[in-house]
Amino acid sequence: MGNILVLYHSREGHTKKMAEHVVEGAIQIPGMDVRIKSIDEADRRDVDWCHGLALGSPTHLGIVSAAMKKFWEDLLPDWQKWDGKIGCAFSSQGGWGGGGELTCQTLLTMMMNFGFLVFGVTDYSGHQFTAHYGAVQAGEPKEKKEIASCRRLGRRLAEWVAVFVEGRKDLHPLECRYKRNPWG
Amino acid sequence: MGNILVLYHSREGHTKKMAEHVVEGAIQIPGMDVRIKSIDEADRRDVDWCHGLALGSPTHLGIVSAAMKKFWEDLLPDWQKWDGKIGCAFSSQGGWGGGGELTCQTLLTMMMNFGFLVFGVTDYSGHQFTAHYGAVQAGEPKEKKEIASCRRLGRRLAEWVAVFVEGRKDLHPLECRYKRNPWG
Amino acid sequence: MGNILVLYHSREGHTKKMAEHVVEGAIQIPGMDVRIKSIDEADRRDVDWCHGLALGSPTHLGIVSAAMKKFWEDLLPDWQKWDGKIGCAFSSQGGWGGGGELTCQTLLTMMMNFGFLVFGVTDYSGHQFTAHYGAVQAGEPKEKKEIASCRRLGRRLAEWVAVFVEGRKDLHPLECRYKRNPWG
Amino acid sequence: MGNILVLYHSREGHTKKMAEHVVEGAIQIPGMDVRIKSIDEADRRDVDWCHGLALGSPTHLGIVSAAMKKFWEDLLPDWQKWDGKIGCAFSSQGGWGGGGELTCQTLLTMMMNFGFLVFGVTDYSGHQFTAHYGAVQAGEPKEKKEIASCRRLGRRLAEWVAVFVEGRKDLHPLECRYKRNPWG
Numbered sequence: 094m095g096n097i098l099v100l101y102h103s104r105e106g107h108t109k110k111m112a113e114h115v116v117e118g119a120i121q122i123p124g125m126d127v128r129i130k131s132i133d134e135a136d137r138r139d140v141d142w143c144h145g146l147a148l149g150s151p152t153h154l155g156i157v158s159a160a161m162k163k164f165w166e167d168l169l170p171d172w173q174k175w176d177g178k179i180g181c182a183f184s185s186q187g188g189w190g191g192g193g194e195l196t197c198q199t200l201l202t203m204m205m206n207f208g209f210l211v212f213g214v215t216d217y218s219g220h221q222f223t224a225h226y227g228a229v230q231a232g233e234p235k236e237k238k239e240i241a242s243c244r245r246l247g248r249r250l251a252e253w254v255a256v257f258v259e260g261r262k263d264l265h266p267l268e269c270r271y272k273r274n275p276w277g
Numbered sequence: 278m279g280n281i282l283v284l285y286h287s288r289e290g291h292t293k294k295m296a297e298h299v300v301e302g303a304i305q306i307p308g309m310d311v312r313i314k315s316i317d318e319a320d321r322r323d324v325d326w327c328h329g330l331a332l333g334s335p336t337h338l339g340i341v342s343a344a345m346k347k348f349w350e351d352l353l354p355d356w357q358k359w360d361g362k363i364g365c366a367f368s369s370q371g372g373w374g375g376g377g378e379l380t381c382q383t384l385l386t387m388m389m390n391f392g393f394l395v396f397g398v399t400d401y402s403g404h405q406f407t408a409h410y411g412a413v414q415a416g417e418p419k420e421k422k423e424i425a426s427c428r429r430l431g432r433r434l435a436e437w438v439a440v441f442v443e444g445r446k447d448l449h450p451l452e453c454r455y456k457r458n459p460w461g
Numbered sequence: 462m463g464n465i466l467v468l469y470h471s472r473e474g475h476t477k478k479m480a481e482h483v484v485e486g487a488i489q490i491p492g493m494d495v496r497i498k499s500i501d502e503a504d505r506r507d508v509d510w511c512h513g514l515a516l517g518s519p520t521h522l523g524i525v526s527a528a529m530k531k532f533w534e535d536l537l538p539d540w541q542k543w544d545g546k547i548g549c550a551f552s553s554q555g556g557w558g559g560g561g562e563l564t565c566q567t568l569l570t571m572m573m574n575f576g577f578l579v580f581g582v583t584d585y586s587g588h589q590f591t592a593h594y595g596a597v598q599a600g601e602p603k604e605k606k607e608i609a610s611c612r613r614l615g616r617r618l619a620e621w622v623a624v625f626v627e628g629r630k631d632l633h634p635l636e637c638r639y640k641r642n643p644w645g
Numbered sequence: 646m647g648n649i650l651v652l653y654h655s656r657e658g659h660t661k662k663m664a665e666h667v668v669e670g671a672i673q674i675p676g677m678d679v680r681i682k683s684i685d686e687a688d689r690r691d692v693d694w695c696h697g698l699a700l701g702s703p704t705h706l707g708i709v710s711a712a713m714k715k716f717w718e719d720l721l722p723d724w725q726k727w728d729g730k731i732g733c734a735f736s737s738q739g740g741w742g743g744g745g746e747l748t749c750q751t752l753l754t755m756m757m758n759f760g761f762l763v764f765g766v767t768d769y770s771g772h773q774f775t776a777h778y779g780a781v782q783a784g785e786p787k788e789k790k791e792i793a794s795c796r797r798l799g800r801r802l803a804e805w806v807a808v809f810v811e812g813r814k815d816l817h818p819l820e821c822r823y824k825r826n827p828w829g
Contacts, residue, residue: 159718163711
């Protein structure tokens with residue numbers, strides 16, 4: 094049905110781990126073509142191909158990494174050609190309070206600059222754990238709720254692509270019966 | 278086809294003026310039902326009704342006004358009922374460099390919290406003038422490019438509602454032939 | 462020596478609890494006059510009095526609460542009279558990833574608008590726990606590192622007031638011998 | 646008295662032009678040692694040397710340029726050695742509404758990560774023109790108020806260094822008699 098790209102930069106492997114869990118969530122929606130790539134493996138054709146993009150970067154100094162930023166600067170010739178794609182963000186930080194949310198914000202800003210529609214997840218994936226502006230993590234996701242948060246982000250991305258790009262209104266999360274706040 | 282709400286708070290009338298120009302842009306897409314309301318006139322039913330929302334606040338101390346913030350806090354009982362609406366922002370500030378972009382960012386954050394997909398406009402509406410993260414203005418919009426920026430924001434909102442909610446892929450801005458950067 | 466105001470809005474008591482721990486940190490620097498007030502108890506004279514301000518709000522929709530915002534809008538007659546005060550932020554959110562950092566960012570933006578110099582804390586207060594852009598918490602601070610994070614924020618505020626306002630360069634955190642990253 | 650570094654990245658020369666005007670403002674405070682460098686000419690010793698830093702980047706995709714980001718990532722070995730420096734930001738964007746404020750926000754975030762105290766300018770430099778969160782510009786600064794805004798940012802930085810680092814309370818902008826809002 095739709096094409097989902099999970100694109101990440103990872104230095105220590107934490108954000109890569111998150112990316113893999115985002116994929117696990119995206120494939121929960123049947124019929125999606127899901128591709129995972131690091132920025133070293135990806136190029137403009139991957140972005141061009143996708144309808145939905147989950148973009149992940151480590152939190153470096155409270156914002157996106159230089160490497161991820163450079164990847165997008167190199168795509169400037171394609172600017173104003175990708176309006177209307179759907180995007181979301183994820184980031185692994187050194188510690189809670191270390192800038193993970195602010196980093197997701199910079200990832201969302203870059204995607205908005207390219208004309209994307211961006212979103213967060215209202216659902217809670219466990220006790221006191223959510224991804225309202227993107228999935229954030231300190232170090233590697235290990236606990237159940239941490240992994241579930243990445244998965245839910247990927248699933249929601251796939252849902253929005255299904256609903257908005259493919260017209261599958263039956264897959265709208267407000268129509269579905271799965272537990273959106275499973276800790277309750 | 279789709280329902281567009283232009284919802285604003287205005288103290289001196291500048292943001293209201295912007296709202297009116299946003300409406301002028303939204304009605305460029307035929308078949309849209311467009312409603313304009315100040316927060317004093319609106320309630321939860323207006324938000325519930327709309328598919329697309331353009332949200333405007335004056336820039337007060339670099340963020341959304343307390344009155345607009347309160348409007349949304351009072352809507353918390355409807356949280357997790359409005360996921361998947363489409364949103365964008367506009368703001369009038371006291372001067373350039375005065376926080377208009379940061380205010381749009383807080384408006385977008387609030388809408389993301391409610392599960393909206395939010396966007397900016399890649400198009401330029403005149404020489405050195407755009408609305409990449411929402412339409413911003415110093416005081417009242419007067420110049421042609423300032424008014425055009427608000428209109429383009431409203432038009433883009435209506436386009437995304439047409440494309441994503443109504444399935445009118447022919448109305449996708451990348452498929453259309455109007456001049457997206459008219460100063461060139 | 463210097464005057465420290467810890468000013469907060471709290472609905473459920475979590476941000477109030479943080480405020481109390483911020484105070485515990487501020488009084489670690491001898492000679493500071495430390496005052497703690499909720500926005501219901503405070504007025505312009507408290508802000509006028511202080512050299513350093515720790516400002517706390519619950520995370521509501523990813524930004525500062527309407528009540529805290531209104532408190533500052535009501536202080537607009539004092540704008541451009543308070544340049545050069547020193548400020549920092551703290552916030553309790555519903556869950557990790559729920560907007561605590563973004564809320565601190567809006568608190569810092571408001572203080573910058575009033576001409577404050579604002580800061581975060583580089584120190585870690587425990588394993589994977591810091592307050593780089595303000596102290597953030599999910600619910601009530603309970604764990605040792607969570608409480609330590611609030612305290613360190615208050616201590617750092619008092620240190621900067623001592624160093625910059627009172628000229629006590631001996632109290633500069635880079636000159637001191639306490640353990641800045643105690644989990645190591 | 647104090648050491649001021651104006652450090653910039655510029656691709657088309659606009660942000661460089663801003664940097665030069667920031668210098669013109671900083672030298673209005675007698676006794677300051679003011680150094681201007683592009684990131685190609687600067688290294689860790691320049692940052693180490695300064696008490697106050699004005700940091701400028703072009704607005705690329707709404708955030709700091711990859712080159713400027715990389716400059717700071719390469720300085721990570723000096724992290725937690727520079728707490729307590731004073732910082733501010735400036736940025737040239739392609740058009741108004743194009744992300745200049747958001748870019749300044751990312752520059753401020755990076756400096757906060759290194760423990761800096763950061764600020765904006767409350768003053769207006771002309772009709773509807775200010776630098777509340779850093780000096781922003783579309784293209785090259787040309788008009789009087791645009792140039793004045795950069796200068797005021799540099800002057801304010803030098804003033805805060807004089808007041809806070811050198812103890813020259815007589816140079817506090819609230820004590821001085823120059824016209825802070827000259828358009829009135």
